[in-house]
Amino acid sequence: MNETRKKIIINEIITWKNNRMLPEQYCNYLLALYTEGNSPEEINEPSKSKKKYWKNHFLFLLLIPVTVFLIHFTELSITLQITFSILFVFAGILFTYYFSKKGILLQIPLIASALILLLSSVEFISKLFPGSLMFLYINVIVNCLLWLFTGWKFKFLSFSISGALGLLLIIISIFV
Numbered sequence: 001m002n003e004t005r006k007k008i009i010i011n012e013i014i015t016w017k018n019n020r021m022l023p024e025q026y027c028n029y030l031l032a033l034y035t036e037g038n039s040p041e042e043i044n045e046p047s048k049s050k051k052k053y054w055k056n057h058f059l060f061l062l063l064i065p066v067t068v069f070l071i072h073f074t075e076l077s078i079t080l081q082i083t084f085s086i087l088f089v090f091a092g093i094l095f096t097y098y099f100s101k102k103g104i105l106l107q108i109p110l111i112a113s114a115l116i117l118l119l120s121s122v123e124f125i126s127k128l129f130p131g132s133l134m135f136l137y138i139n140v141i142v143n144c145l146l147w148l149f150t151g152w153k154f155k156f157l158s159f160s161i162s163g164a165l166g167l168l169l170i171i172i173s174i175f176v
Contacts, residue, residue: 006034006035009034010031010034010035013027013030013031013034014027014031017031020103057105057108057109060091060092060095060108060109060112061108061112063088063091063092063112063116064112064115064116064119066088067084067085067088067116067119067120068119070084070085071085071119071120071123072123078124078127078128081120081123081124082120082124085116085117085120085124088113088116089113089116089117089120091113092109092110092112092113092116093113095109096109096110096113106154107156107158110150110154110156110159111158114143114146114147114150114159117143117146118140118143121139121143122136122139122140125139137170137174140166140170141167141170143166144162144163144164144166144167144170145163145167146163147159147160147162147163147166148160148163148164148167149163150163151163
């Protein structure tokens, strides 16, 4: 077979593998077949797109300290704080949806969104109902139930454990 044709086919198989258009076993078999058992250079190099995704994850994790700063250390009105928090949580949900469609690690935006939602909702309930622990307990229970649902829906053990432990701790703190 012509050498340029082989390179084109190998690059196409690598694209299929990276975009999960075929199962990885099939792509590995085809690569082994067309490279005659040698691994092509493109596979051994670290992927620039994966580095880009990790950078996006890191930037998304920075939203947690920004949220804490906006809520606790600024003199912004409550409506502006709620607006920023809703915007950050909505961005997390959009990133989670985008990453799930691309087949990228989606736990980080999901965890960041859950933490931002918990921090924001606890702060706002504390400001709206300053002396009432009942509303605060209900808020944390709803957050824990959301974590349990997310763990069940996406099959993330970490969310299921966090939700269950959170509910257990809230129940213990209410009755003890």
